[in-house]
Amino acid sequence: MRIHLVALTVAALPAWAETPDVASIVDGHILPHYQALVSESAKLAGAAAANCSPDSTQLRAAYGSAFDAWVAVSHLRxxxxxxxxxxxxxxxxxxxxxxxxxxLGRLISDADPVIDNLETFQTVSIAARGFYAMEYMLYDPQFSTAGDADYRCSLVQVMAADIADNSADILAGWEDGYADLMRQADNDTYRTPEEAAQQLFTALSTGLEFTADTRLGRPMGSFDRPRPNRAEARRSERSLRHVVLSLEALRDLAARLSDGDAKLDAAFERALQRADLLDDPVFAGVSDMQGRLRVETLQQRISEIREIVSTDLGPRLGIAAGFNSMDGD
Structure with a gap:
């Protein structure tokens, strides 16, 4: 998957345009979420080292907590x-x-020794790394029982170590310089505070787009051809959970960008209430009319948030929203 962000441009700023406190967003939203990801990913690596069995309650719980932490930063691309x-x-x-x-099938069938240490594992295809690959190893019997048991164990352990290492590298990048580029926007990356604010506005806009159009849109498919098997993390029954976690994280970012705008916060609350009523963890209901209508209603609530962000918040910040697109390849 690659995310293509096409022009969110800073408009000619009117005298009343607001510039949010970027430093407080970095320190109050971005860094704490990445710190949580590092902490939970380290626990995941420790749990896998202690017990690599896909049936391990401790391993699955650690995996879920680390995945939760990733979803909370997944808009900060x-x-x-x-x-x-x-x-x-x-x-x-x-x-x-x-x-x-x-x-994963190639690694397991070949018992590829590339997994023998973290450094060599990090040269494999990105498709065999990370949370979604690990989900196959923990929750899909086709992979959790395939090949040699010792090999599977080593693969799960190196996957967890890779997630922890990668998360730590991202946080280090923020703490060792990138945070200051945003806090002190007078550099080649962010020439002004408005440009730093634009980056955060883009993260909010595209995060909402991804949740509405991909997390919900992919399993919805079309009316004649719903695609519930395309739901995100359906094997671990996390599909709806990811929508909720994303909305909660985006709500916090929106509140910080908008200085607690009540209209925007109320729109997030309506979406989260609708998600709470859905009671369909993997969006299996999209295959029948009533179930599809409930998911469509949630998608509409998120569209309402997007409209407020585009037509109210953007102009307040002096930002004109261009076209955003996200596609998987």
């Missing part, structure tokens, strides 16, 4: 997360060509 394709190595999805099961 800029800066250190994009260096060396780190974000893709953590989260290769959507996988429209089935690259992950193919890559």
């Amino acid at each position: 800029f800066g250190p997360s994009e260096e060396g394709d780190r974000a893709f190595a953590l989260a290769f999805w959507p996988d429209s060509r089935g690259a992950t099961p193919k890559a």
Whole structure:
């Protein structure tokens, strides 16, 4: 998957345009979320080292907590997360060509020694790394029982270590310089505070787009051809959970960008309430009319948030929203 962001431009700033406190967003939203990812990913690596069995309650719980922490930063697709394709190595999805099961199948069937240490494992296909690949190993019997048991164990352990290492590298990138580029926007990356604010506005806009159009849109498919098997993380029954976690993280970012705008916050609350009522963890209901209508209603609530962000928040910040697109390849 690659995310293509096409021009969110800073408009000619009117006198009343607001510039949010970028430093407080970095320190209050971005760094704490990445610190949580590092902490939970380290626990995941420790749990895998202690017990690599896919049935391990402790391993699955640690995996879930680390995945939660990733979803909470998954909208922050800029800066250190994009260096060396780190974000893709953590989260290769959507996988429209089935690259992950193919890559894992080759590793297991060949008992490829590339997994013998972390450094060599990090040279394998991105499709065989990260949370979605690990989900196959923990929750899909086709992979959790395939090949040699010792090999599978080593593969799970190196996957977890890779997730922890990659997460730590992203946080280090923020703490060792990138955070200051945003806090003190007078550099080649962010020439002004407005440009730093634009980056954060882009993260909010594209995060909402990805949740509405990909996390919900992919399993919805079309009316004549729903595609529930395309739901994100359906094997671990996390599809709806990811929508909720993303909305919660984006709500926090939106509040910080908008100085607690009540209209925008109320729109997030309506979406989250609708998600709570859905009671369909993997969007299996899209295959029948009533179930599809409930998911469509949630998607509409997110579209309402996007409209407020585009037509109210953007102009307040002096930002004109151009076309954003996200596609998986």
